[in-house]
Each structure stands twice: as C-alpha cells, then as structure tokens.
Amino acid sequence: MNIIVNEDLRAYIDPLTEDEYAALERSILAEGCRDALVLWGEVLIDGHNRYSICSRHGLPFQTVQNTRFTSMEDVHLWMIDQHLGRRSVSDFQRGVLALRKKEILETRRLAVLDDPAPDASASEAATGAGPEAALPPPPPLKSREAIARAARISSATVGQIEKIQKAAAPELVAAVKSGEVSISAAAVIADLPAEEQAAAAAGGKKELRQAAKRVRESRGGKKPASDAVAEVAVEVLGVATTEDGEPEADPRIALLRAQVNALQEENGQLRAQVTELQAQLSAARHSAG
Structure with missing residues (x-):
C-alpha cells in the first residue's frame, strides 16, 4: 500500500508533545493500532503519529478511505472539526482552529460569489478519489460568538486569542501553547514590544506573571473582572x-x-x-x- 505523507497536512494541527507521543507509542505497542488511518486517495489525512509509530515498529494498521472530499479546503475543515471534538485539545488550540475554520469558510464564500459552480475534477484527478456525495456546507462563523460556540470557549477568550495571533511574539505564543502562561495574561503581555515579550517568556512563569502585572498596573492598576473572579474563588x-x-x-x-x-x-x-x-x-x- 502506497501512503503519501503531506508535510503541510502533518503540520496543520499542533503536534503532540514528547510526553503525549511517548504515551501513544506505549499504548500502540501494548494494544496495537486500534483506530484506522484516514486516507484521501493515497494521501494520509488523519493518523500521522500512529502511522509513524507503526512503520517504525513494523506493526499492522487498518486504513479507511474518505472519498467525500473535493478539495484541500474540505480536508482542512474535516481535520479542524475532528480536533475540536477531542477533549484533549487546549482552549488556545480550540480558538486557533475555530478562527482557521472561519477564514476557510469566508474564503469559500467569496470564491462561490466569483464562481458559483467550481470544477472539482482537478482535485479528484490529483488524489484518484471521486466524491461519493458532496459534503454539506458547514454554517458560516460570522460572529465572535459563533466562533466561541464552535470552539466551546467564551467569546472574550476568542478575542484574546485573536490579539495573541496578531501581536504576540513567537516565544509568547509558545508559552501559551505549553501552558506557561494563561490566554488572558498572554493577551495583556502582547501589548509589550516583541523583545520584552520574548524576555518574559524566557524567564518562565514568574516573569510572565510579573510582565502581565506591570502592563495591568500601567493601565491604572485594574485587573480584568475574570481574574478578580479567580481570586475571589x-x-x-x-x-x-x-x-x-x-x-x-x-x-x-x-x-x-x-x-x-x-x-x-x-x-x-x-x-x-x-x-x-x-x-x-x-x-x-x-x-x-
């Protein structure tokens, strides 16, 4: 069986941490690969970690075809929905994925306005898989509230994630992903120059907390109500x-x-x-x- 690993698809969702990957490897070695890998033609869509582990250890695995995709956008939307449905995904990842979904749906909406009947034959020829039935169009995410519902987080958190995506230095984003700093604190720290953000991230949790505190105090010493709630709790x-x-x-x-x-x-x-x-x-x- 020829399986093509698309590196862009592999990197589309945040990779597992080393501990998560090691736990998955132990599970597969003990119980085998229980979940089938999802393919679109020969392209691997879901199960990159399982495929890597099984290939390295010579373990058998099952595959299943999803022939309903007509474009890479369909694949991305499916991958996003799959991960939004998993409990292990962090709030930050949920928000990022839901915002990606909004962008895809908006791009698709504009494309349909320009060309109401796009030709899917090119994508079918590229993958060797024709659609069994067209995927139903997902509802658009027109508002921050709709994005929040899709991600199962608050709309305020969505706004904070948008700010982090626009203004946060890569080091600060990495700190959010690793759990070193909360989403709300990272959104505050993102007001600092990139160099100061990077320095705070390098200093670890305590320095990140201090950086957020300095920014809040510079605004008049007021804390967000959600942080005050945490202190009261x-x-x-x-x-x-x-x-x-x-x-x-x-x-x-x-x-x-x-x-x-x-x-x-x-x-x-x-x-x-x-x-x-x-x-x-x-x-x-x-x-x-």
Missing part, C-alpha cells in the same frame, strides 16, 4: 493554588469566568446600542430644528 470557594499563586484548574472558576465574560460582553453591547440611539436622537433633533 480562591478565597471563598477554598480553591487550591499552585506554587506561583495561580488557582488550580477548577470547573467552578471556569464557569464563573465564562459568566463574567458574558455579562461584560452583554454590557458592552448595551452601551453600544445606547450610544447609537443617542446619536440617532441627536440627528433627529438636528433635522427637526
């Missing part, structure tokens, strides 16, 4: 803290953060509506006068 709910003083993972904190973020967003929308109504009223008075 530590005191009132008796949540344990880590060595760095951060609250340990607790579903109650996550729920409180989400509720506060939702209320803040609703408050912002109401303020915007009031401002718009005031402008309309002022315009009406001006025209009447």
